[in-house]
Amino acid sequence: MAKTLYDKLFDSHVVHEENGAALIYIDRHLVHEVTSPQAFEGLRLANRKPWRVASIVATADHNTPTNGWDKGLAGIADPVARLQIETLTENIAEFGAKAYFPFMDARQGIVHVVGPEQGATLPGMTVVCGDSHTSTHGAFGALAHGIGTSEVEHVMATQCLVQKKSKAMQVLVEGQLGPMVTAKDVALAIIGKTGTAGGNGYAIEFAGSAIRGLSMEGRMTLCNMAIEAGARAGMVAVDDTTINYIKGRPYAPKADQWDAAVAYWRTLQSDAGAQFDLVVRLQAEDIKPQVTWGTSPEMVVAIDGRVPSLDLAKNAVQKADWERAYAYMGLQPNTPISEIRIDKVFIGSCTNSRIEDLRAAAAVAKGKRVAANVKLALVVPGSGLVKAQAEQEGLDKVFSEAGFEWRQPGCSMCLAMNADRLEAGERCASTSNRNFEGRQGQGGRTHLVSPAMAAAAAIAGHFVDVSHQ
Amino acid sequence: MQAFTQLNGLVAPLDRANVDTDAIIPKQFLKSIKRSGFGVNAFDEWRYLDHGEPGMDNSKRQINPDFVLNQARYQGASILLTRENFGCGSSREHAPWALEDFGFKVIIASSYADIFYNNCFKNGMLPIVLSADIVDSLFKQVAATPYYKLQVDLAAQTVSTPSGESFSFSVDAFRKHCLLNGLDDIGLTMQHQDKIKAFEARHQQAQPWLYN
Incomplete structure (x- = not known):
């Protein structure tokens, strides 16, 4: 049977199914300072360790100041914020991570910018983070969504999440965007049409010639806003744009694995004739800023x-x-x-x-x-x-x-x-x-x-x- | 996790659609590294007239008398009645933590944002979906009846009114089971660790680049 991209991503990560709920395996766990301290504390209290430390990529972003860096940590005037940032560093030191970009590291930044930039977000992955804008990573043909802190702890302890499969929505944007009309305008125009609750219960695949014409940055902007349409996950099929973006990034597959990875990634698109529960159409030429x-x-x-x-x-x-x-x-x-x-x-x-x-x-x-x-x-x-x-x-x-x-x-x-x-x-x-x-x-x-x-x-x-x- | 079976509780109405988690618990309170104590700051910007910051003595702050949850008749409410798309926006679990700490065990709305809905179940709370028409009629009954209570029964999946009307609601079998028995998700998942290991071995063979 013809499958959607969402079907392929979901089905390929099912570990176990029972009572209509699936246990799905998580490949990448992004962690930041605000939604993780209670999860690490939970692990500590239950004497648990992360299942796969190498899945964790962490950075501090929500609380960090954007000036006064010459003073270091002392430049964070708010002691409560500083404690949270220091707590992340302590937790990563205790529990481990594949990569940690602490406050003021040259590679530190917003977790949803850092992940893709490092090649830590790859097509075909399941990606979670205690942050609703995790949908951003779906731009790479990944299944990515935000989770609460209890689930952050659950993923750390078991590498899995209990999930019910969402319905599939396709948002088709055909045509050519006008000059200075960007992915942000497309995202807002879609939300204007569907409403902020329109995507509740759905995973959205963005498709059509206008979407294929977007850069990876544009696709990330669009998938980022899927949650603002109510959908936890947004995604775009893999193409040359995706693959060219990933090549050579620090955590991308290296030469000996690259060709095999690319061959697999190219299968990450909805099959011809795949059925969606809902299709929403927009014409690119109609979208204004x-x-x-x-x-x-x-x-x-x-x-x-x-x-x-x-x-x-x-x-x-x-x-x-x-x-x-x-x-x-x-x-x-x-x-x-x-x-x-x-x-x-x-x-x-x-x-x-x-x-x-x-x-x-x-x-x-x-x-x-x-x-x-x-x-x-x-x-x-x-x-x-x-x-x-x-x-x-x-x-x-x-x-x-x-x-x-x-x-x-x-x-x-x-x-x-x-x-x-x-x-x-x-x-x-x-x-x-x-x-x-x-x-x-x-x-x-x-x-x-x-x-x-x-x-x-x-x-x-x-x-x-x-x-x- | 605390089990939830039944509740006969006072209902407080929050007559707004699209209540977001920023409104339920504003960002400044997310700096806490603890899981408790968020109730006094639930709906902080609507509930108080002055600006709230973590560590303040909330008993000395100016209460907003116009905010519905501050009205005497709703004190001690354990059921929150609200409108569509409740809990939209940020995935912060601090939102259900704040509502639970405030005293709410049940929420009734015509729809929820997915992440919030899921987070409630992790905290022994029951978010119930009823049709917009039923929600509308409940708002009218709450307004007309001081100290209006509803009876919620998770096993039977019903909400019953004082006049004897009963509405059934749906809930996933797995979530219901966990909530009724107060089961810890992690413990349940760990029962499948052999399956997780077997999956991981297959997955690594198929996509070795994920395991570099």
């Missing part, structure tokens, strides 16, 4: 649109949701998106902090100045290696000369666990993934956009259509 206006990623419109009015809400529950969102965001219905003025800009996060994202933002910022009403425009590279690459290309200078701040890598203002945050009432053009109430700081107002759109908003002081400049 997107801007979220509310407090959920599904509250999104194109840059030439307006904040929707209540008569467009589909039911009473959504109406109440939108009314709360208008109030929280300080916006009136029917306001043109291009008239919304911003206070801060954040370019970074596991969604959009890779080299291609920084290049796109720098191309817009080059030779311009951040608008006077923008108090802070932050650029936070996804990893130390992305930062080094950007600096080699002179992007840091482009940003600095335009009035952006060039920072050290980490999750930063995506979730504002460190010192980078919005103050109450501040409005931000952000390349991150969530515009929830309080996400970037209590009372902060987040508008999700692509890196080019964020840079353009920084220059103009309000949202502008970067595809018409």
Whole structure:
């Protein structure tokens, strides 16, 4: 029977099946400081050891500061945050890992940037992490999803997870994306169509000519946002783009195993005639640069649109949701998106902090100045290696000369666990993934956009259509 | 893990769709390396008028009188009634930890985000899915009846109202079994260690590059 990519990935990892629940084997376990301490403590209390230390790749990212690195650990002003970062180092020292990139290591960064960059994420793998944006790694034709801390402990102890197979959704995007229309805009347009609950219970495969045309960075952005559509896992079939990206990376298969690996990886696509439980179609030419206006990623419109009015809400529950969102965001219905003025800009996060994202933002910022009403425009590279690459290309200078701040890598203002945050009432053009109430700081107002759109908003002081400049 | 069998509990209504885990437990409380003590900061930004940080004396903070869970009639509630896509966003298990520590053992909604739903079962909590129409009628009954209680029976898979109405819900057989008996997942999986080892040997032979 014709299989979907999801079927192939899931079925090839089943260890045991009972009562409709499968025990699936996990190949790669990514670990960071926030969701792991209680799991390590659980192992310690039960006198358990990790089943396969070589599956673990760890880094500190959520809590780490993006400046003041000259002071080392002492530069982390918050003692609770510092303890969590130190605890990760102690736990890795005690339990072990294949690779650990601690705070300030040259390769440290956001776990979902570091894994692929190191070749630690490979096609055909099952990848988990105590972080919902683990869906990112599905870009490599891997089955990747976020788990809770109890499951982090379970994977460490048993190398397995108890799973029920999800339904399969295919999101088909055919055609050619317009100039300056990016994977981020595709992701937001999809979520605008399906809603944030549309993918609940599904694993999504992104397919179609527009998806095949995306770089690995773009595919990672798209799969990263699968969770924002409600799907724990998003994935893209393996092709030359995938294989070329992996070749030569530190943890990629070496010469003697490379050909066998590639031969297997090339089978990682849905068979012709494979059946999906749901197919969603978008036409690439119809997708314009997107801007979220509310407090959920599904509250999104194109840059030439307006904040929707209540008569467009589909039911009473959504109406109440939108009314709360208008109030929280300080916006009136029917306001043109291009008239919304911003206070801060954040370019970074596991969604959009890779080299291609920084290049796109720098191309817009080059030779311009951040608008006077923008108090802070932050650029936070996804990893130390992305930062080094950007600096080699002179992007840091482009940003600095335009009035952006060039920072050290980490999750930063995506979730504002460190010192980078919005103050109450501040409005931000952000390349991150969530515009929830309080996400970037209590009372902060987040508008999700692509890196080019964020840079353009920084220059103009309000949202502008970067595809018409 | 604590077992869950039955509960006759006071119901608190949280009439919002898409309640995300950032709202359930804001990020600043995720810096803790412990698993307990999150209840006082559940819904922190909605529940208090001032900004909360870890280590604060929460008894001295300004309570938001408009937030539903602060109302006298809902004190001691163990069942949270809410709307669709509850627990969306971040995978933080601190969200069910906070809800459980606050006192909730059961959540009733028309749908949940997958990761949150799964995390509840790991903590002896039962997330129940009822249709949007039934959820809507329960919201009306809670509003009309002070100290409204529901009877939840996991073995029978039913939610019963004071007037004698009964709604059945579905739950996976494996999750039900673990919850009814308070079983530790890791212990159960370890019973299959021979199978895991056999799988690993086959897997390594087929894809040796995964074992470098």
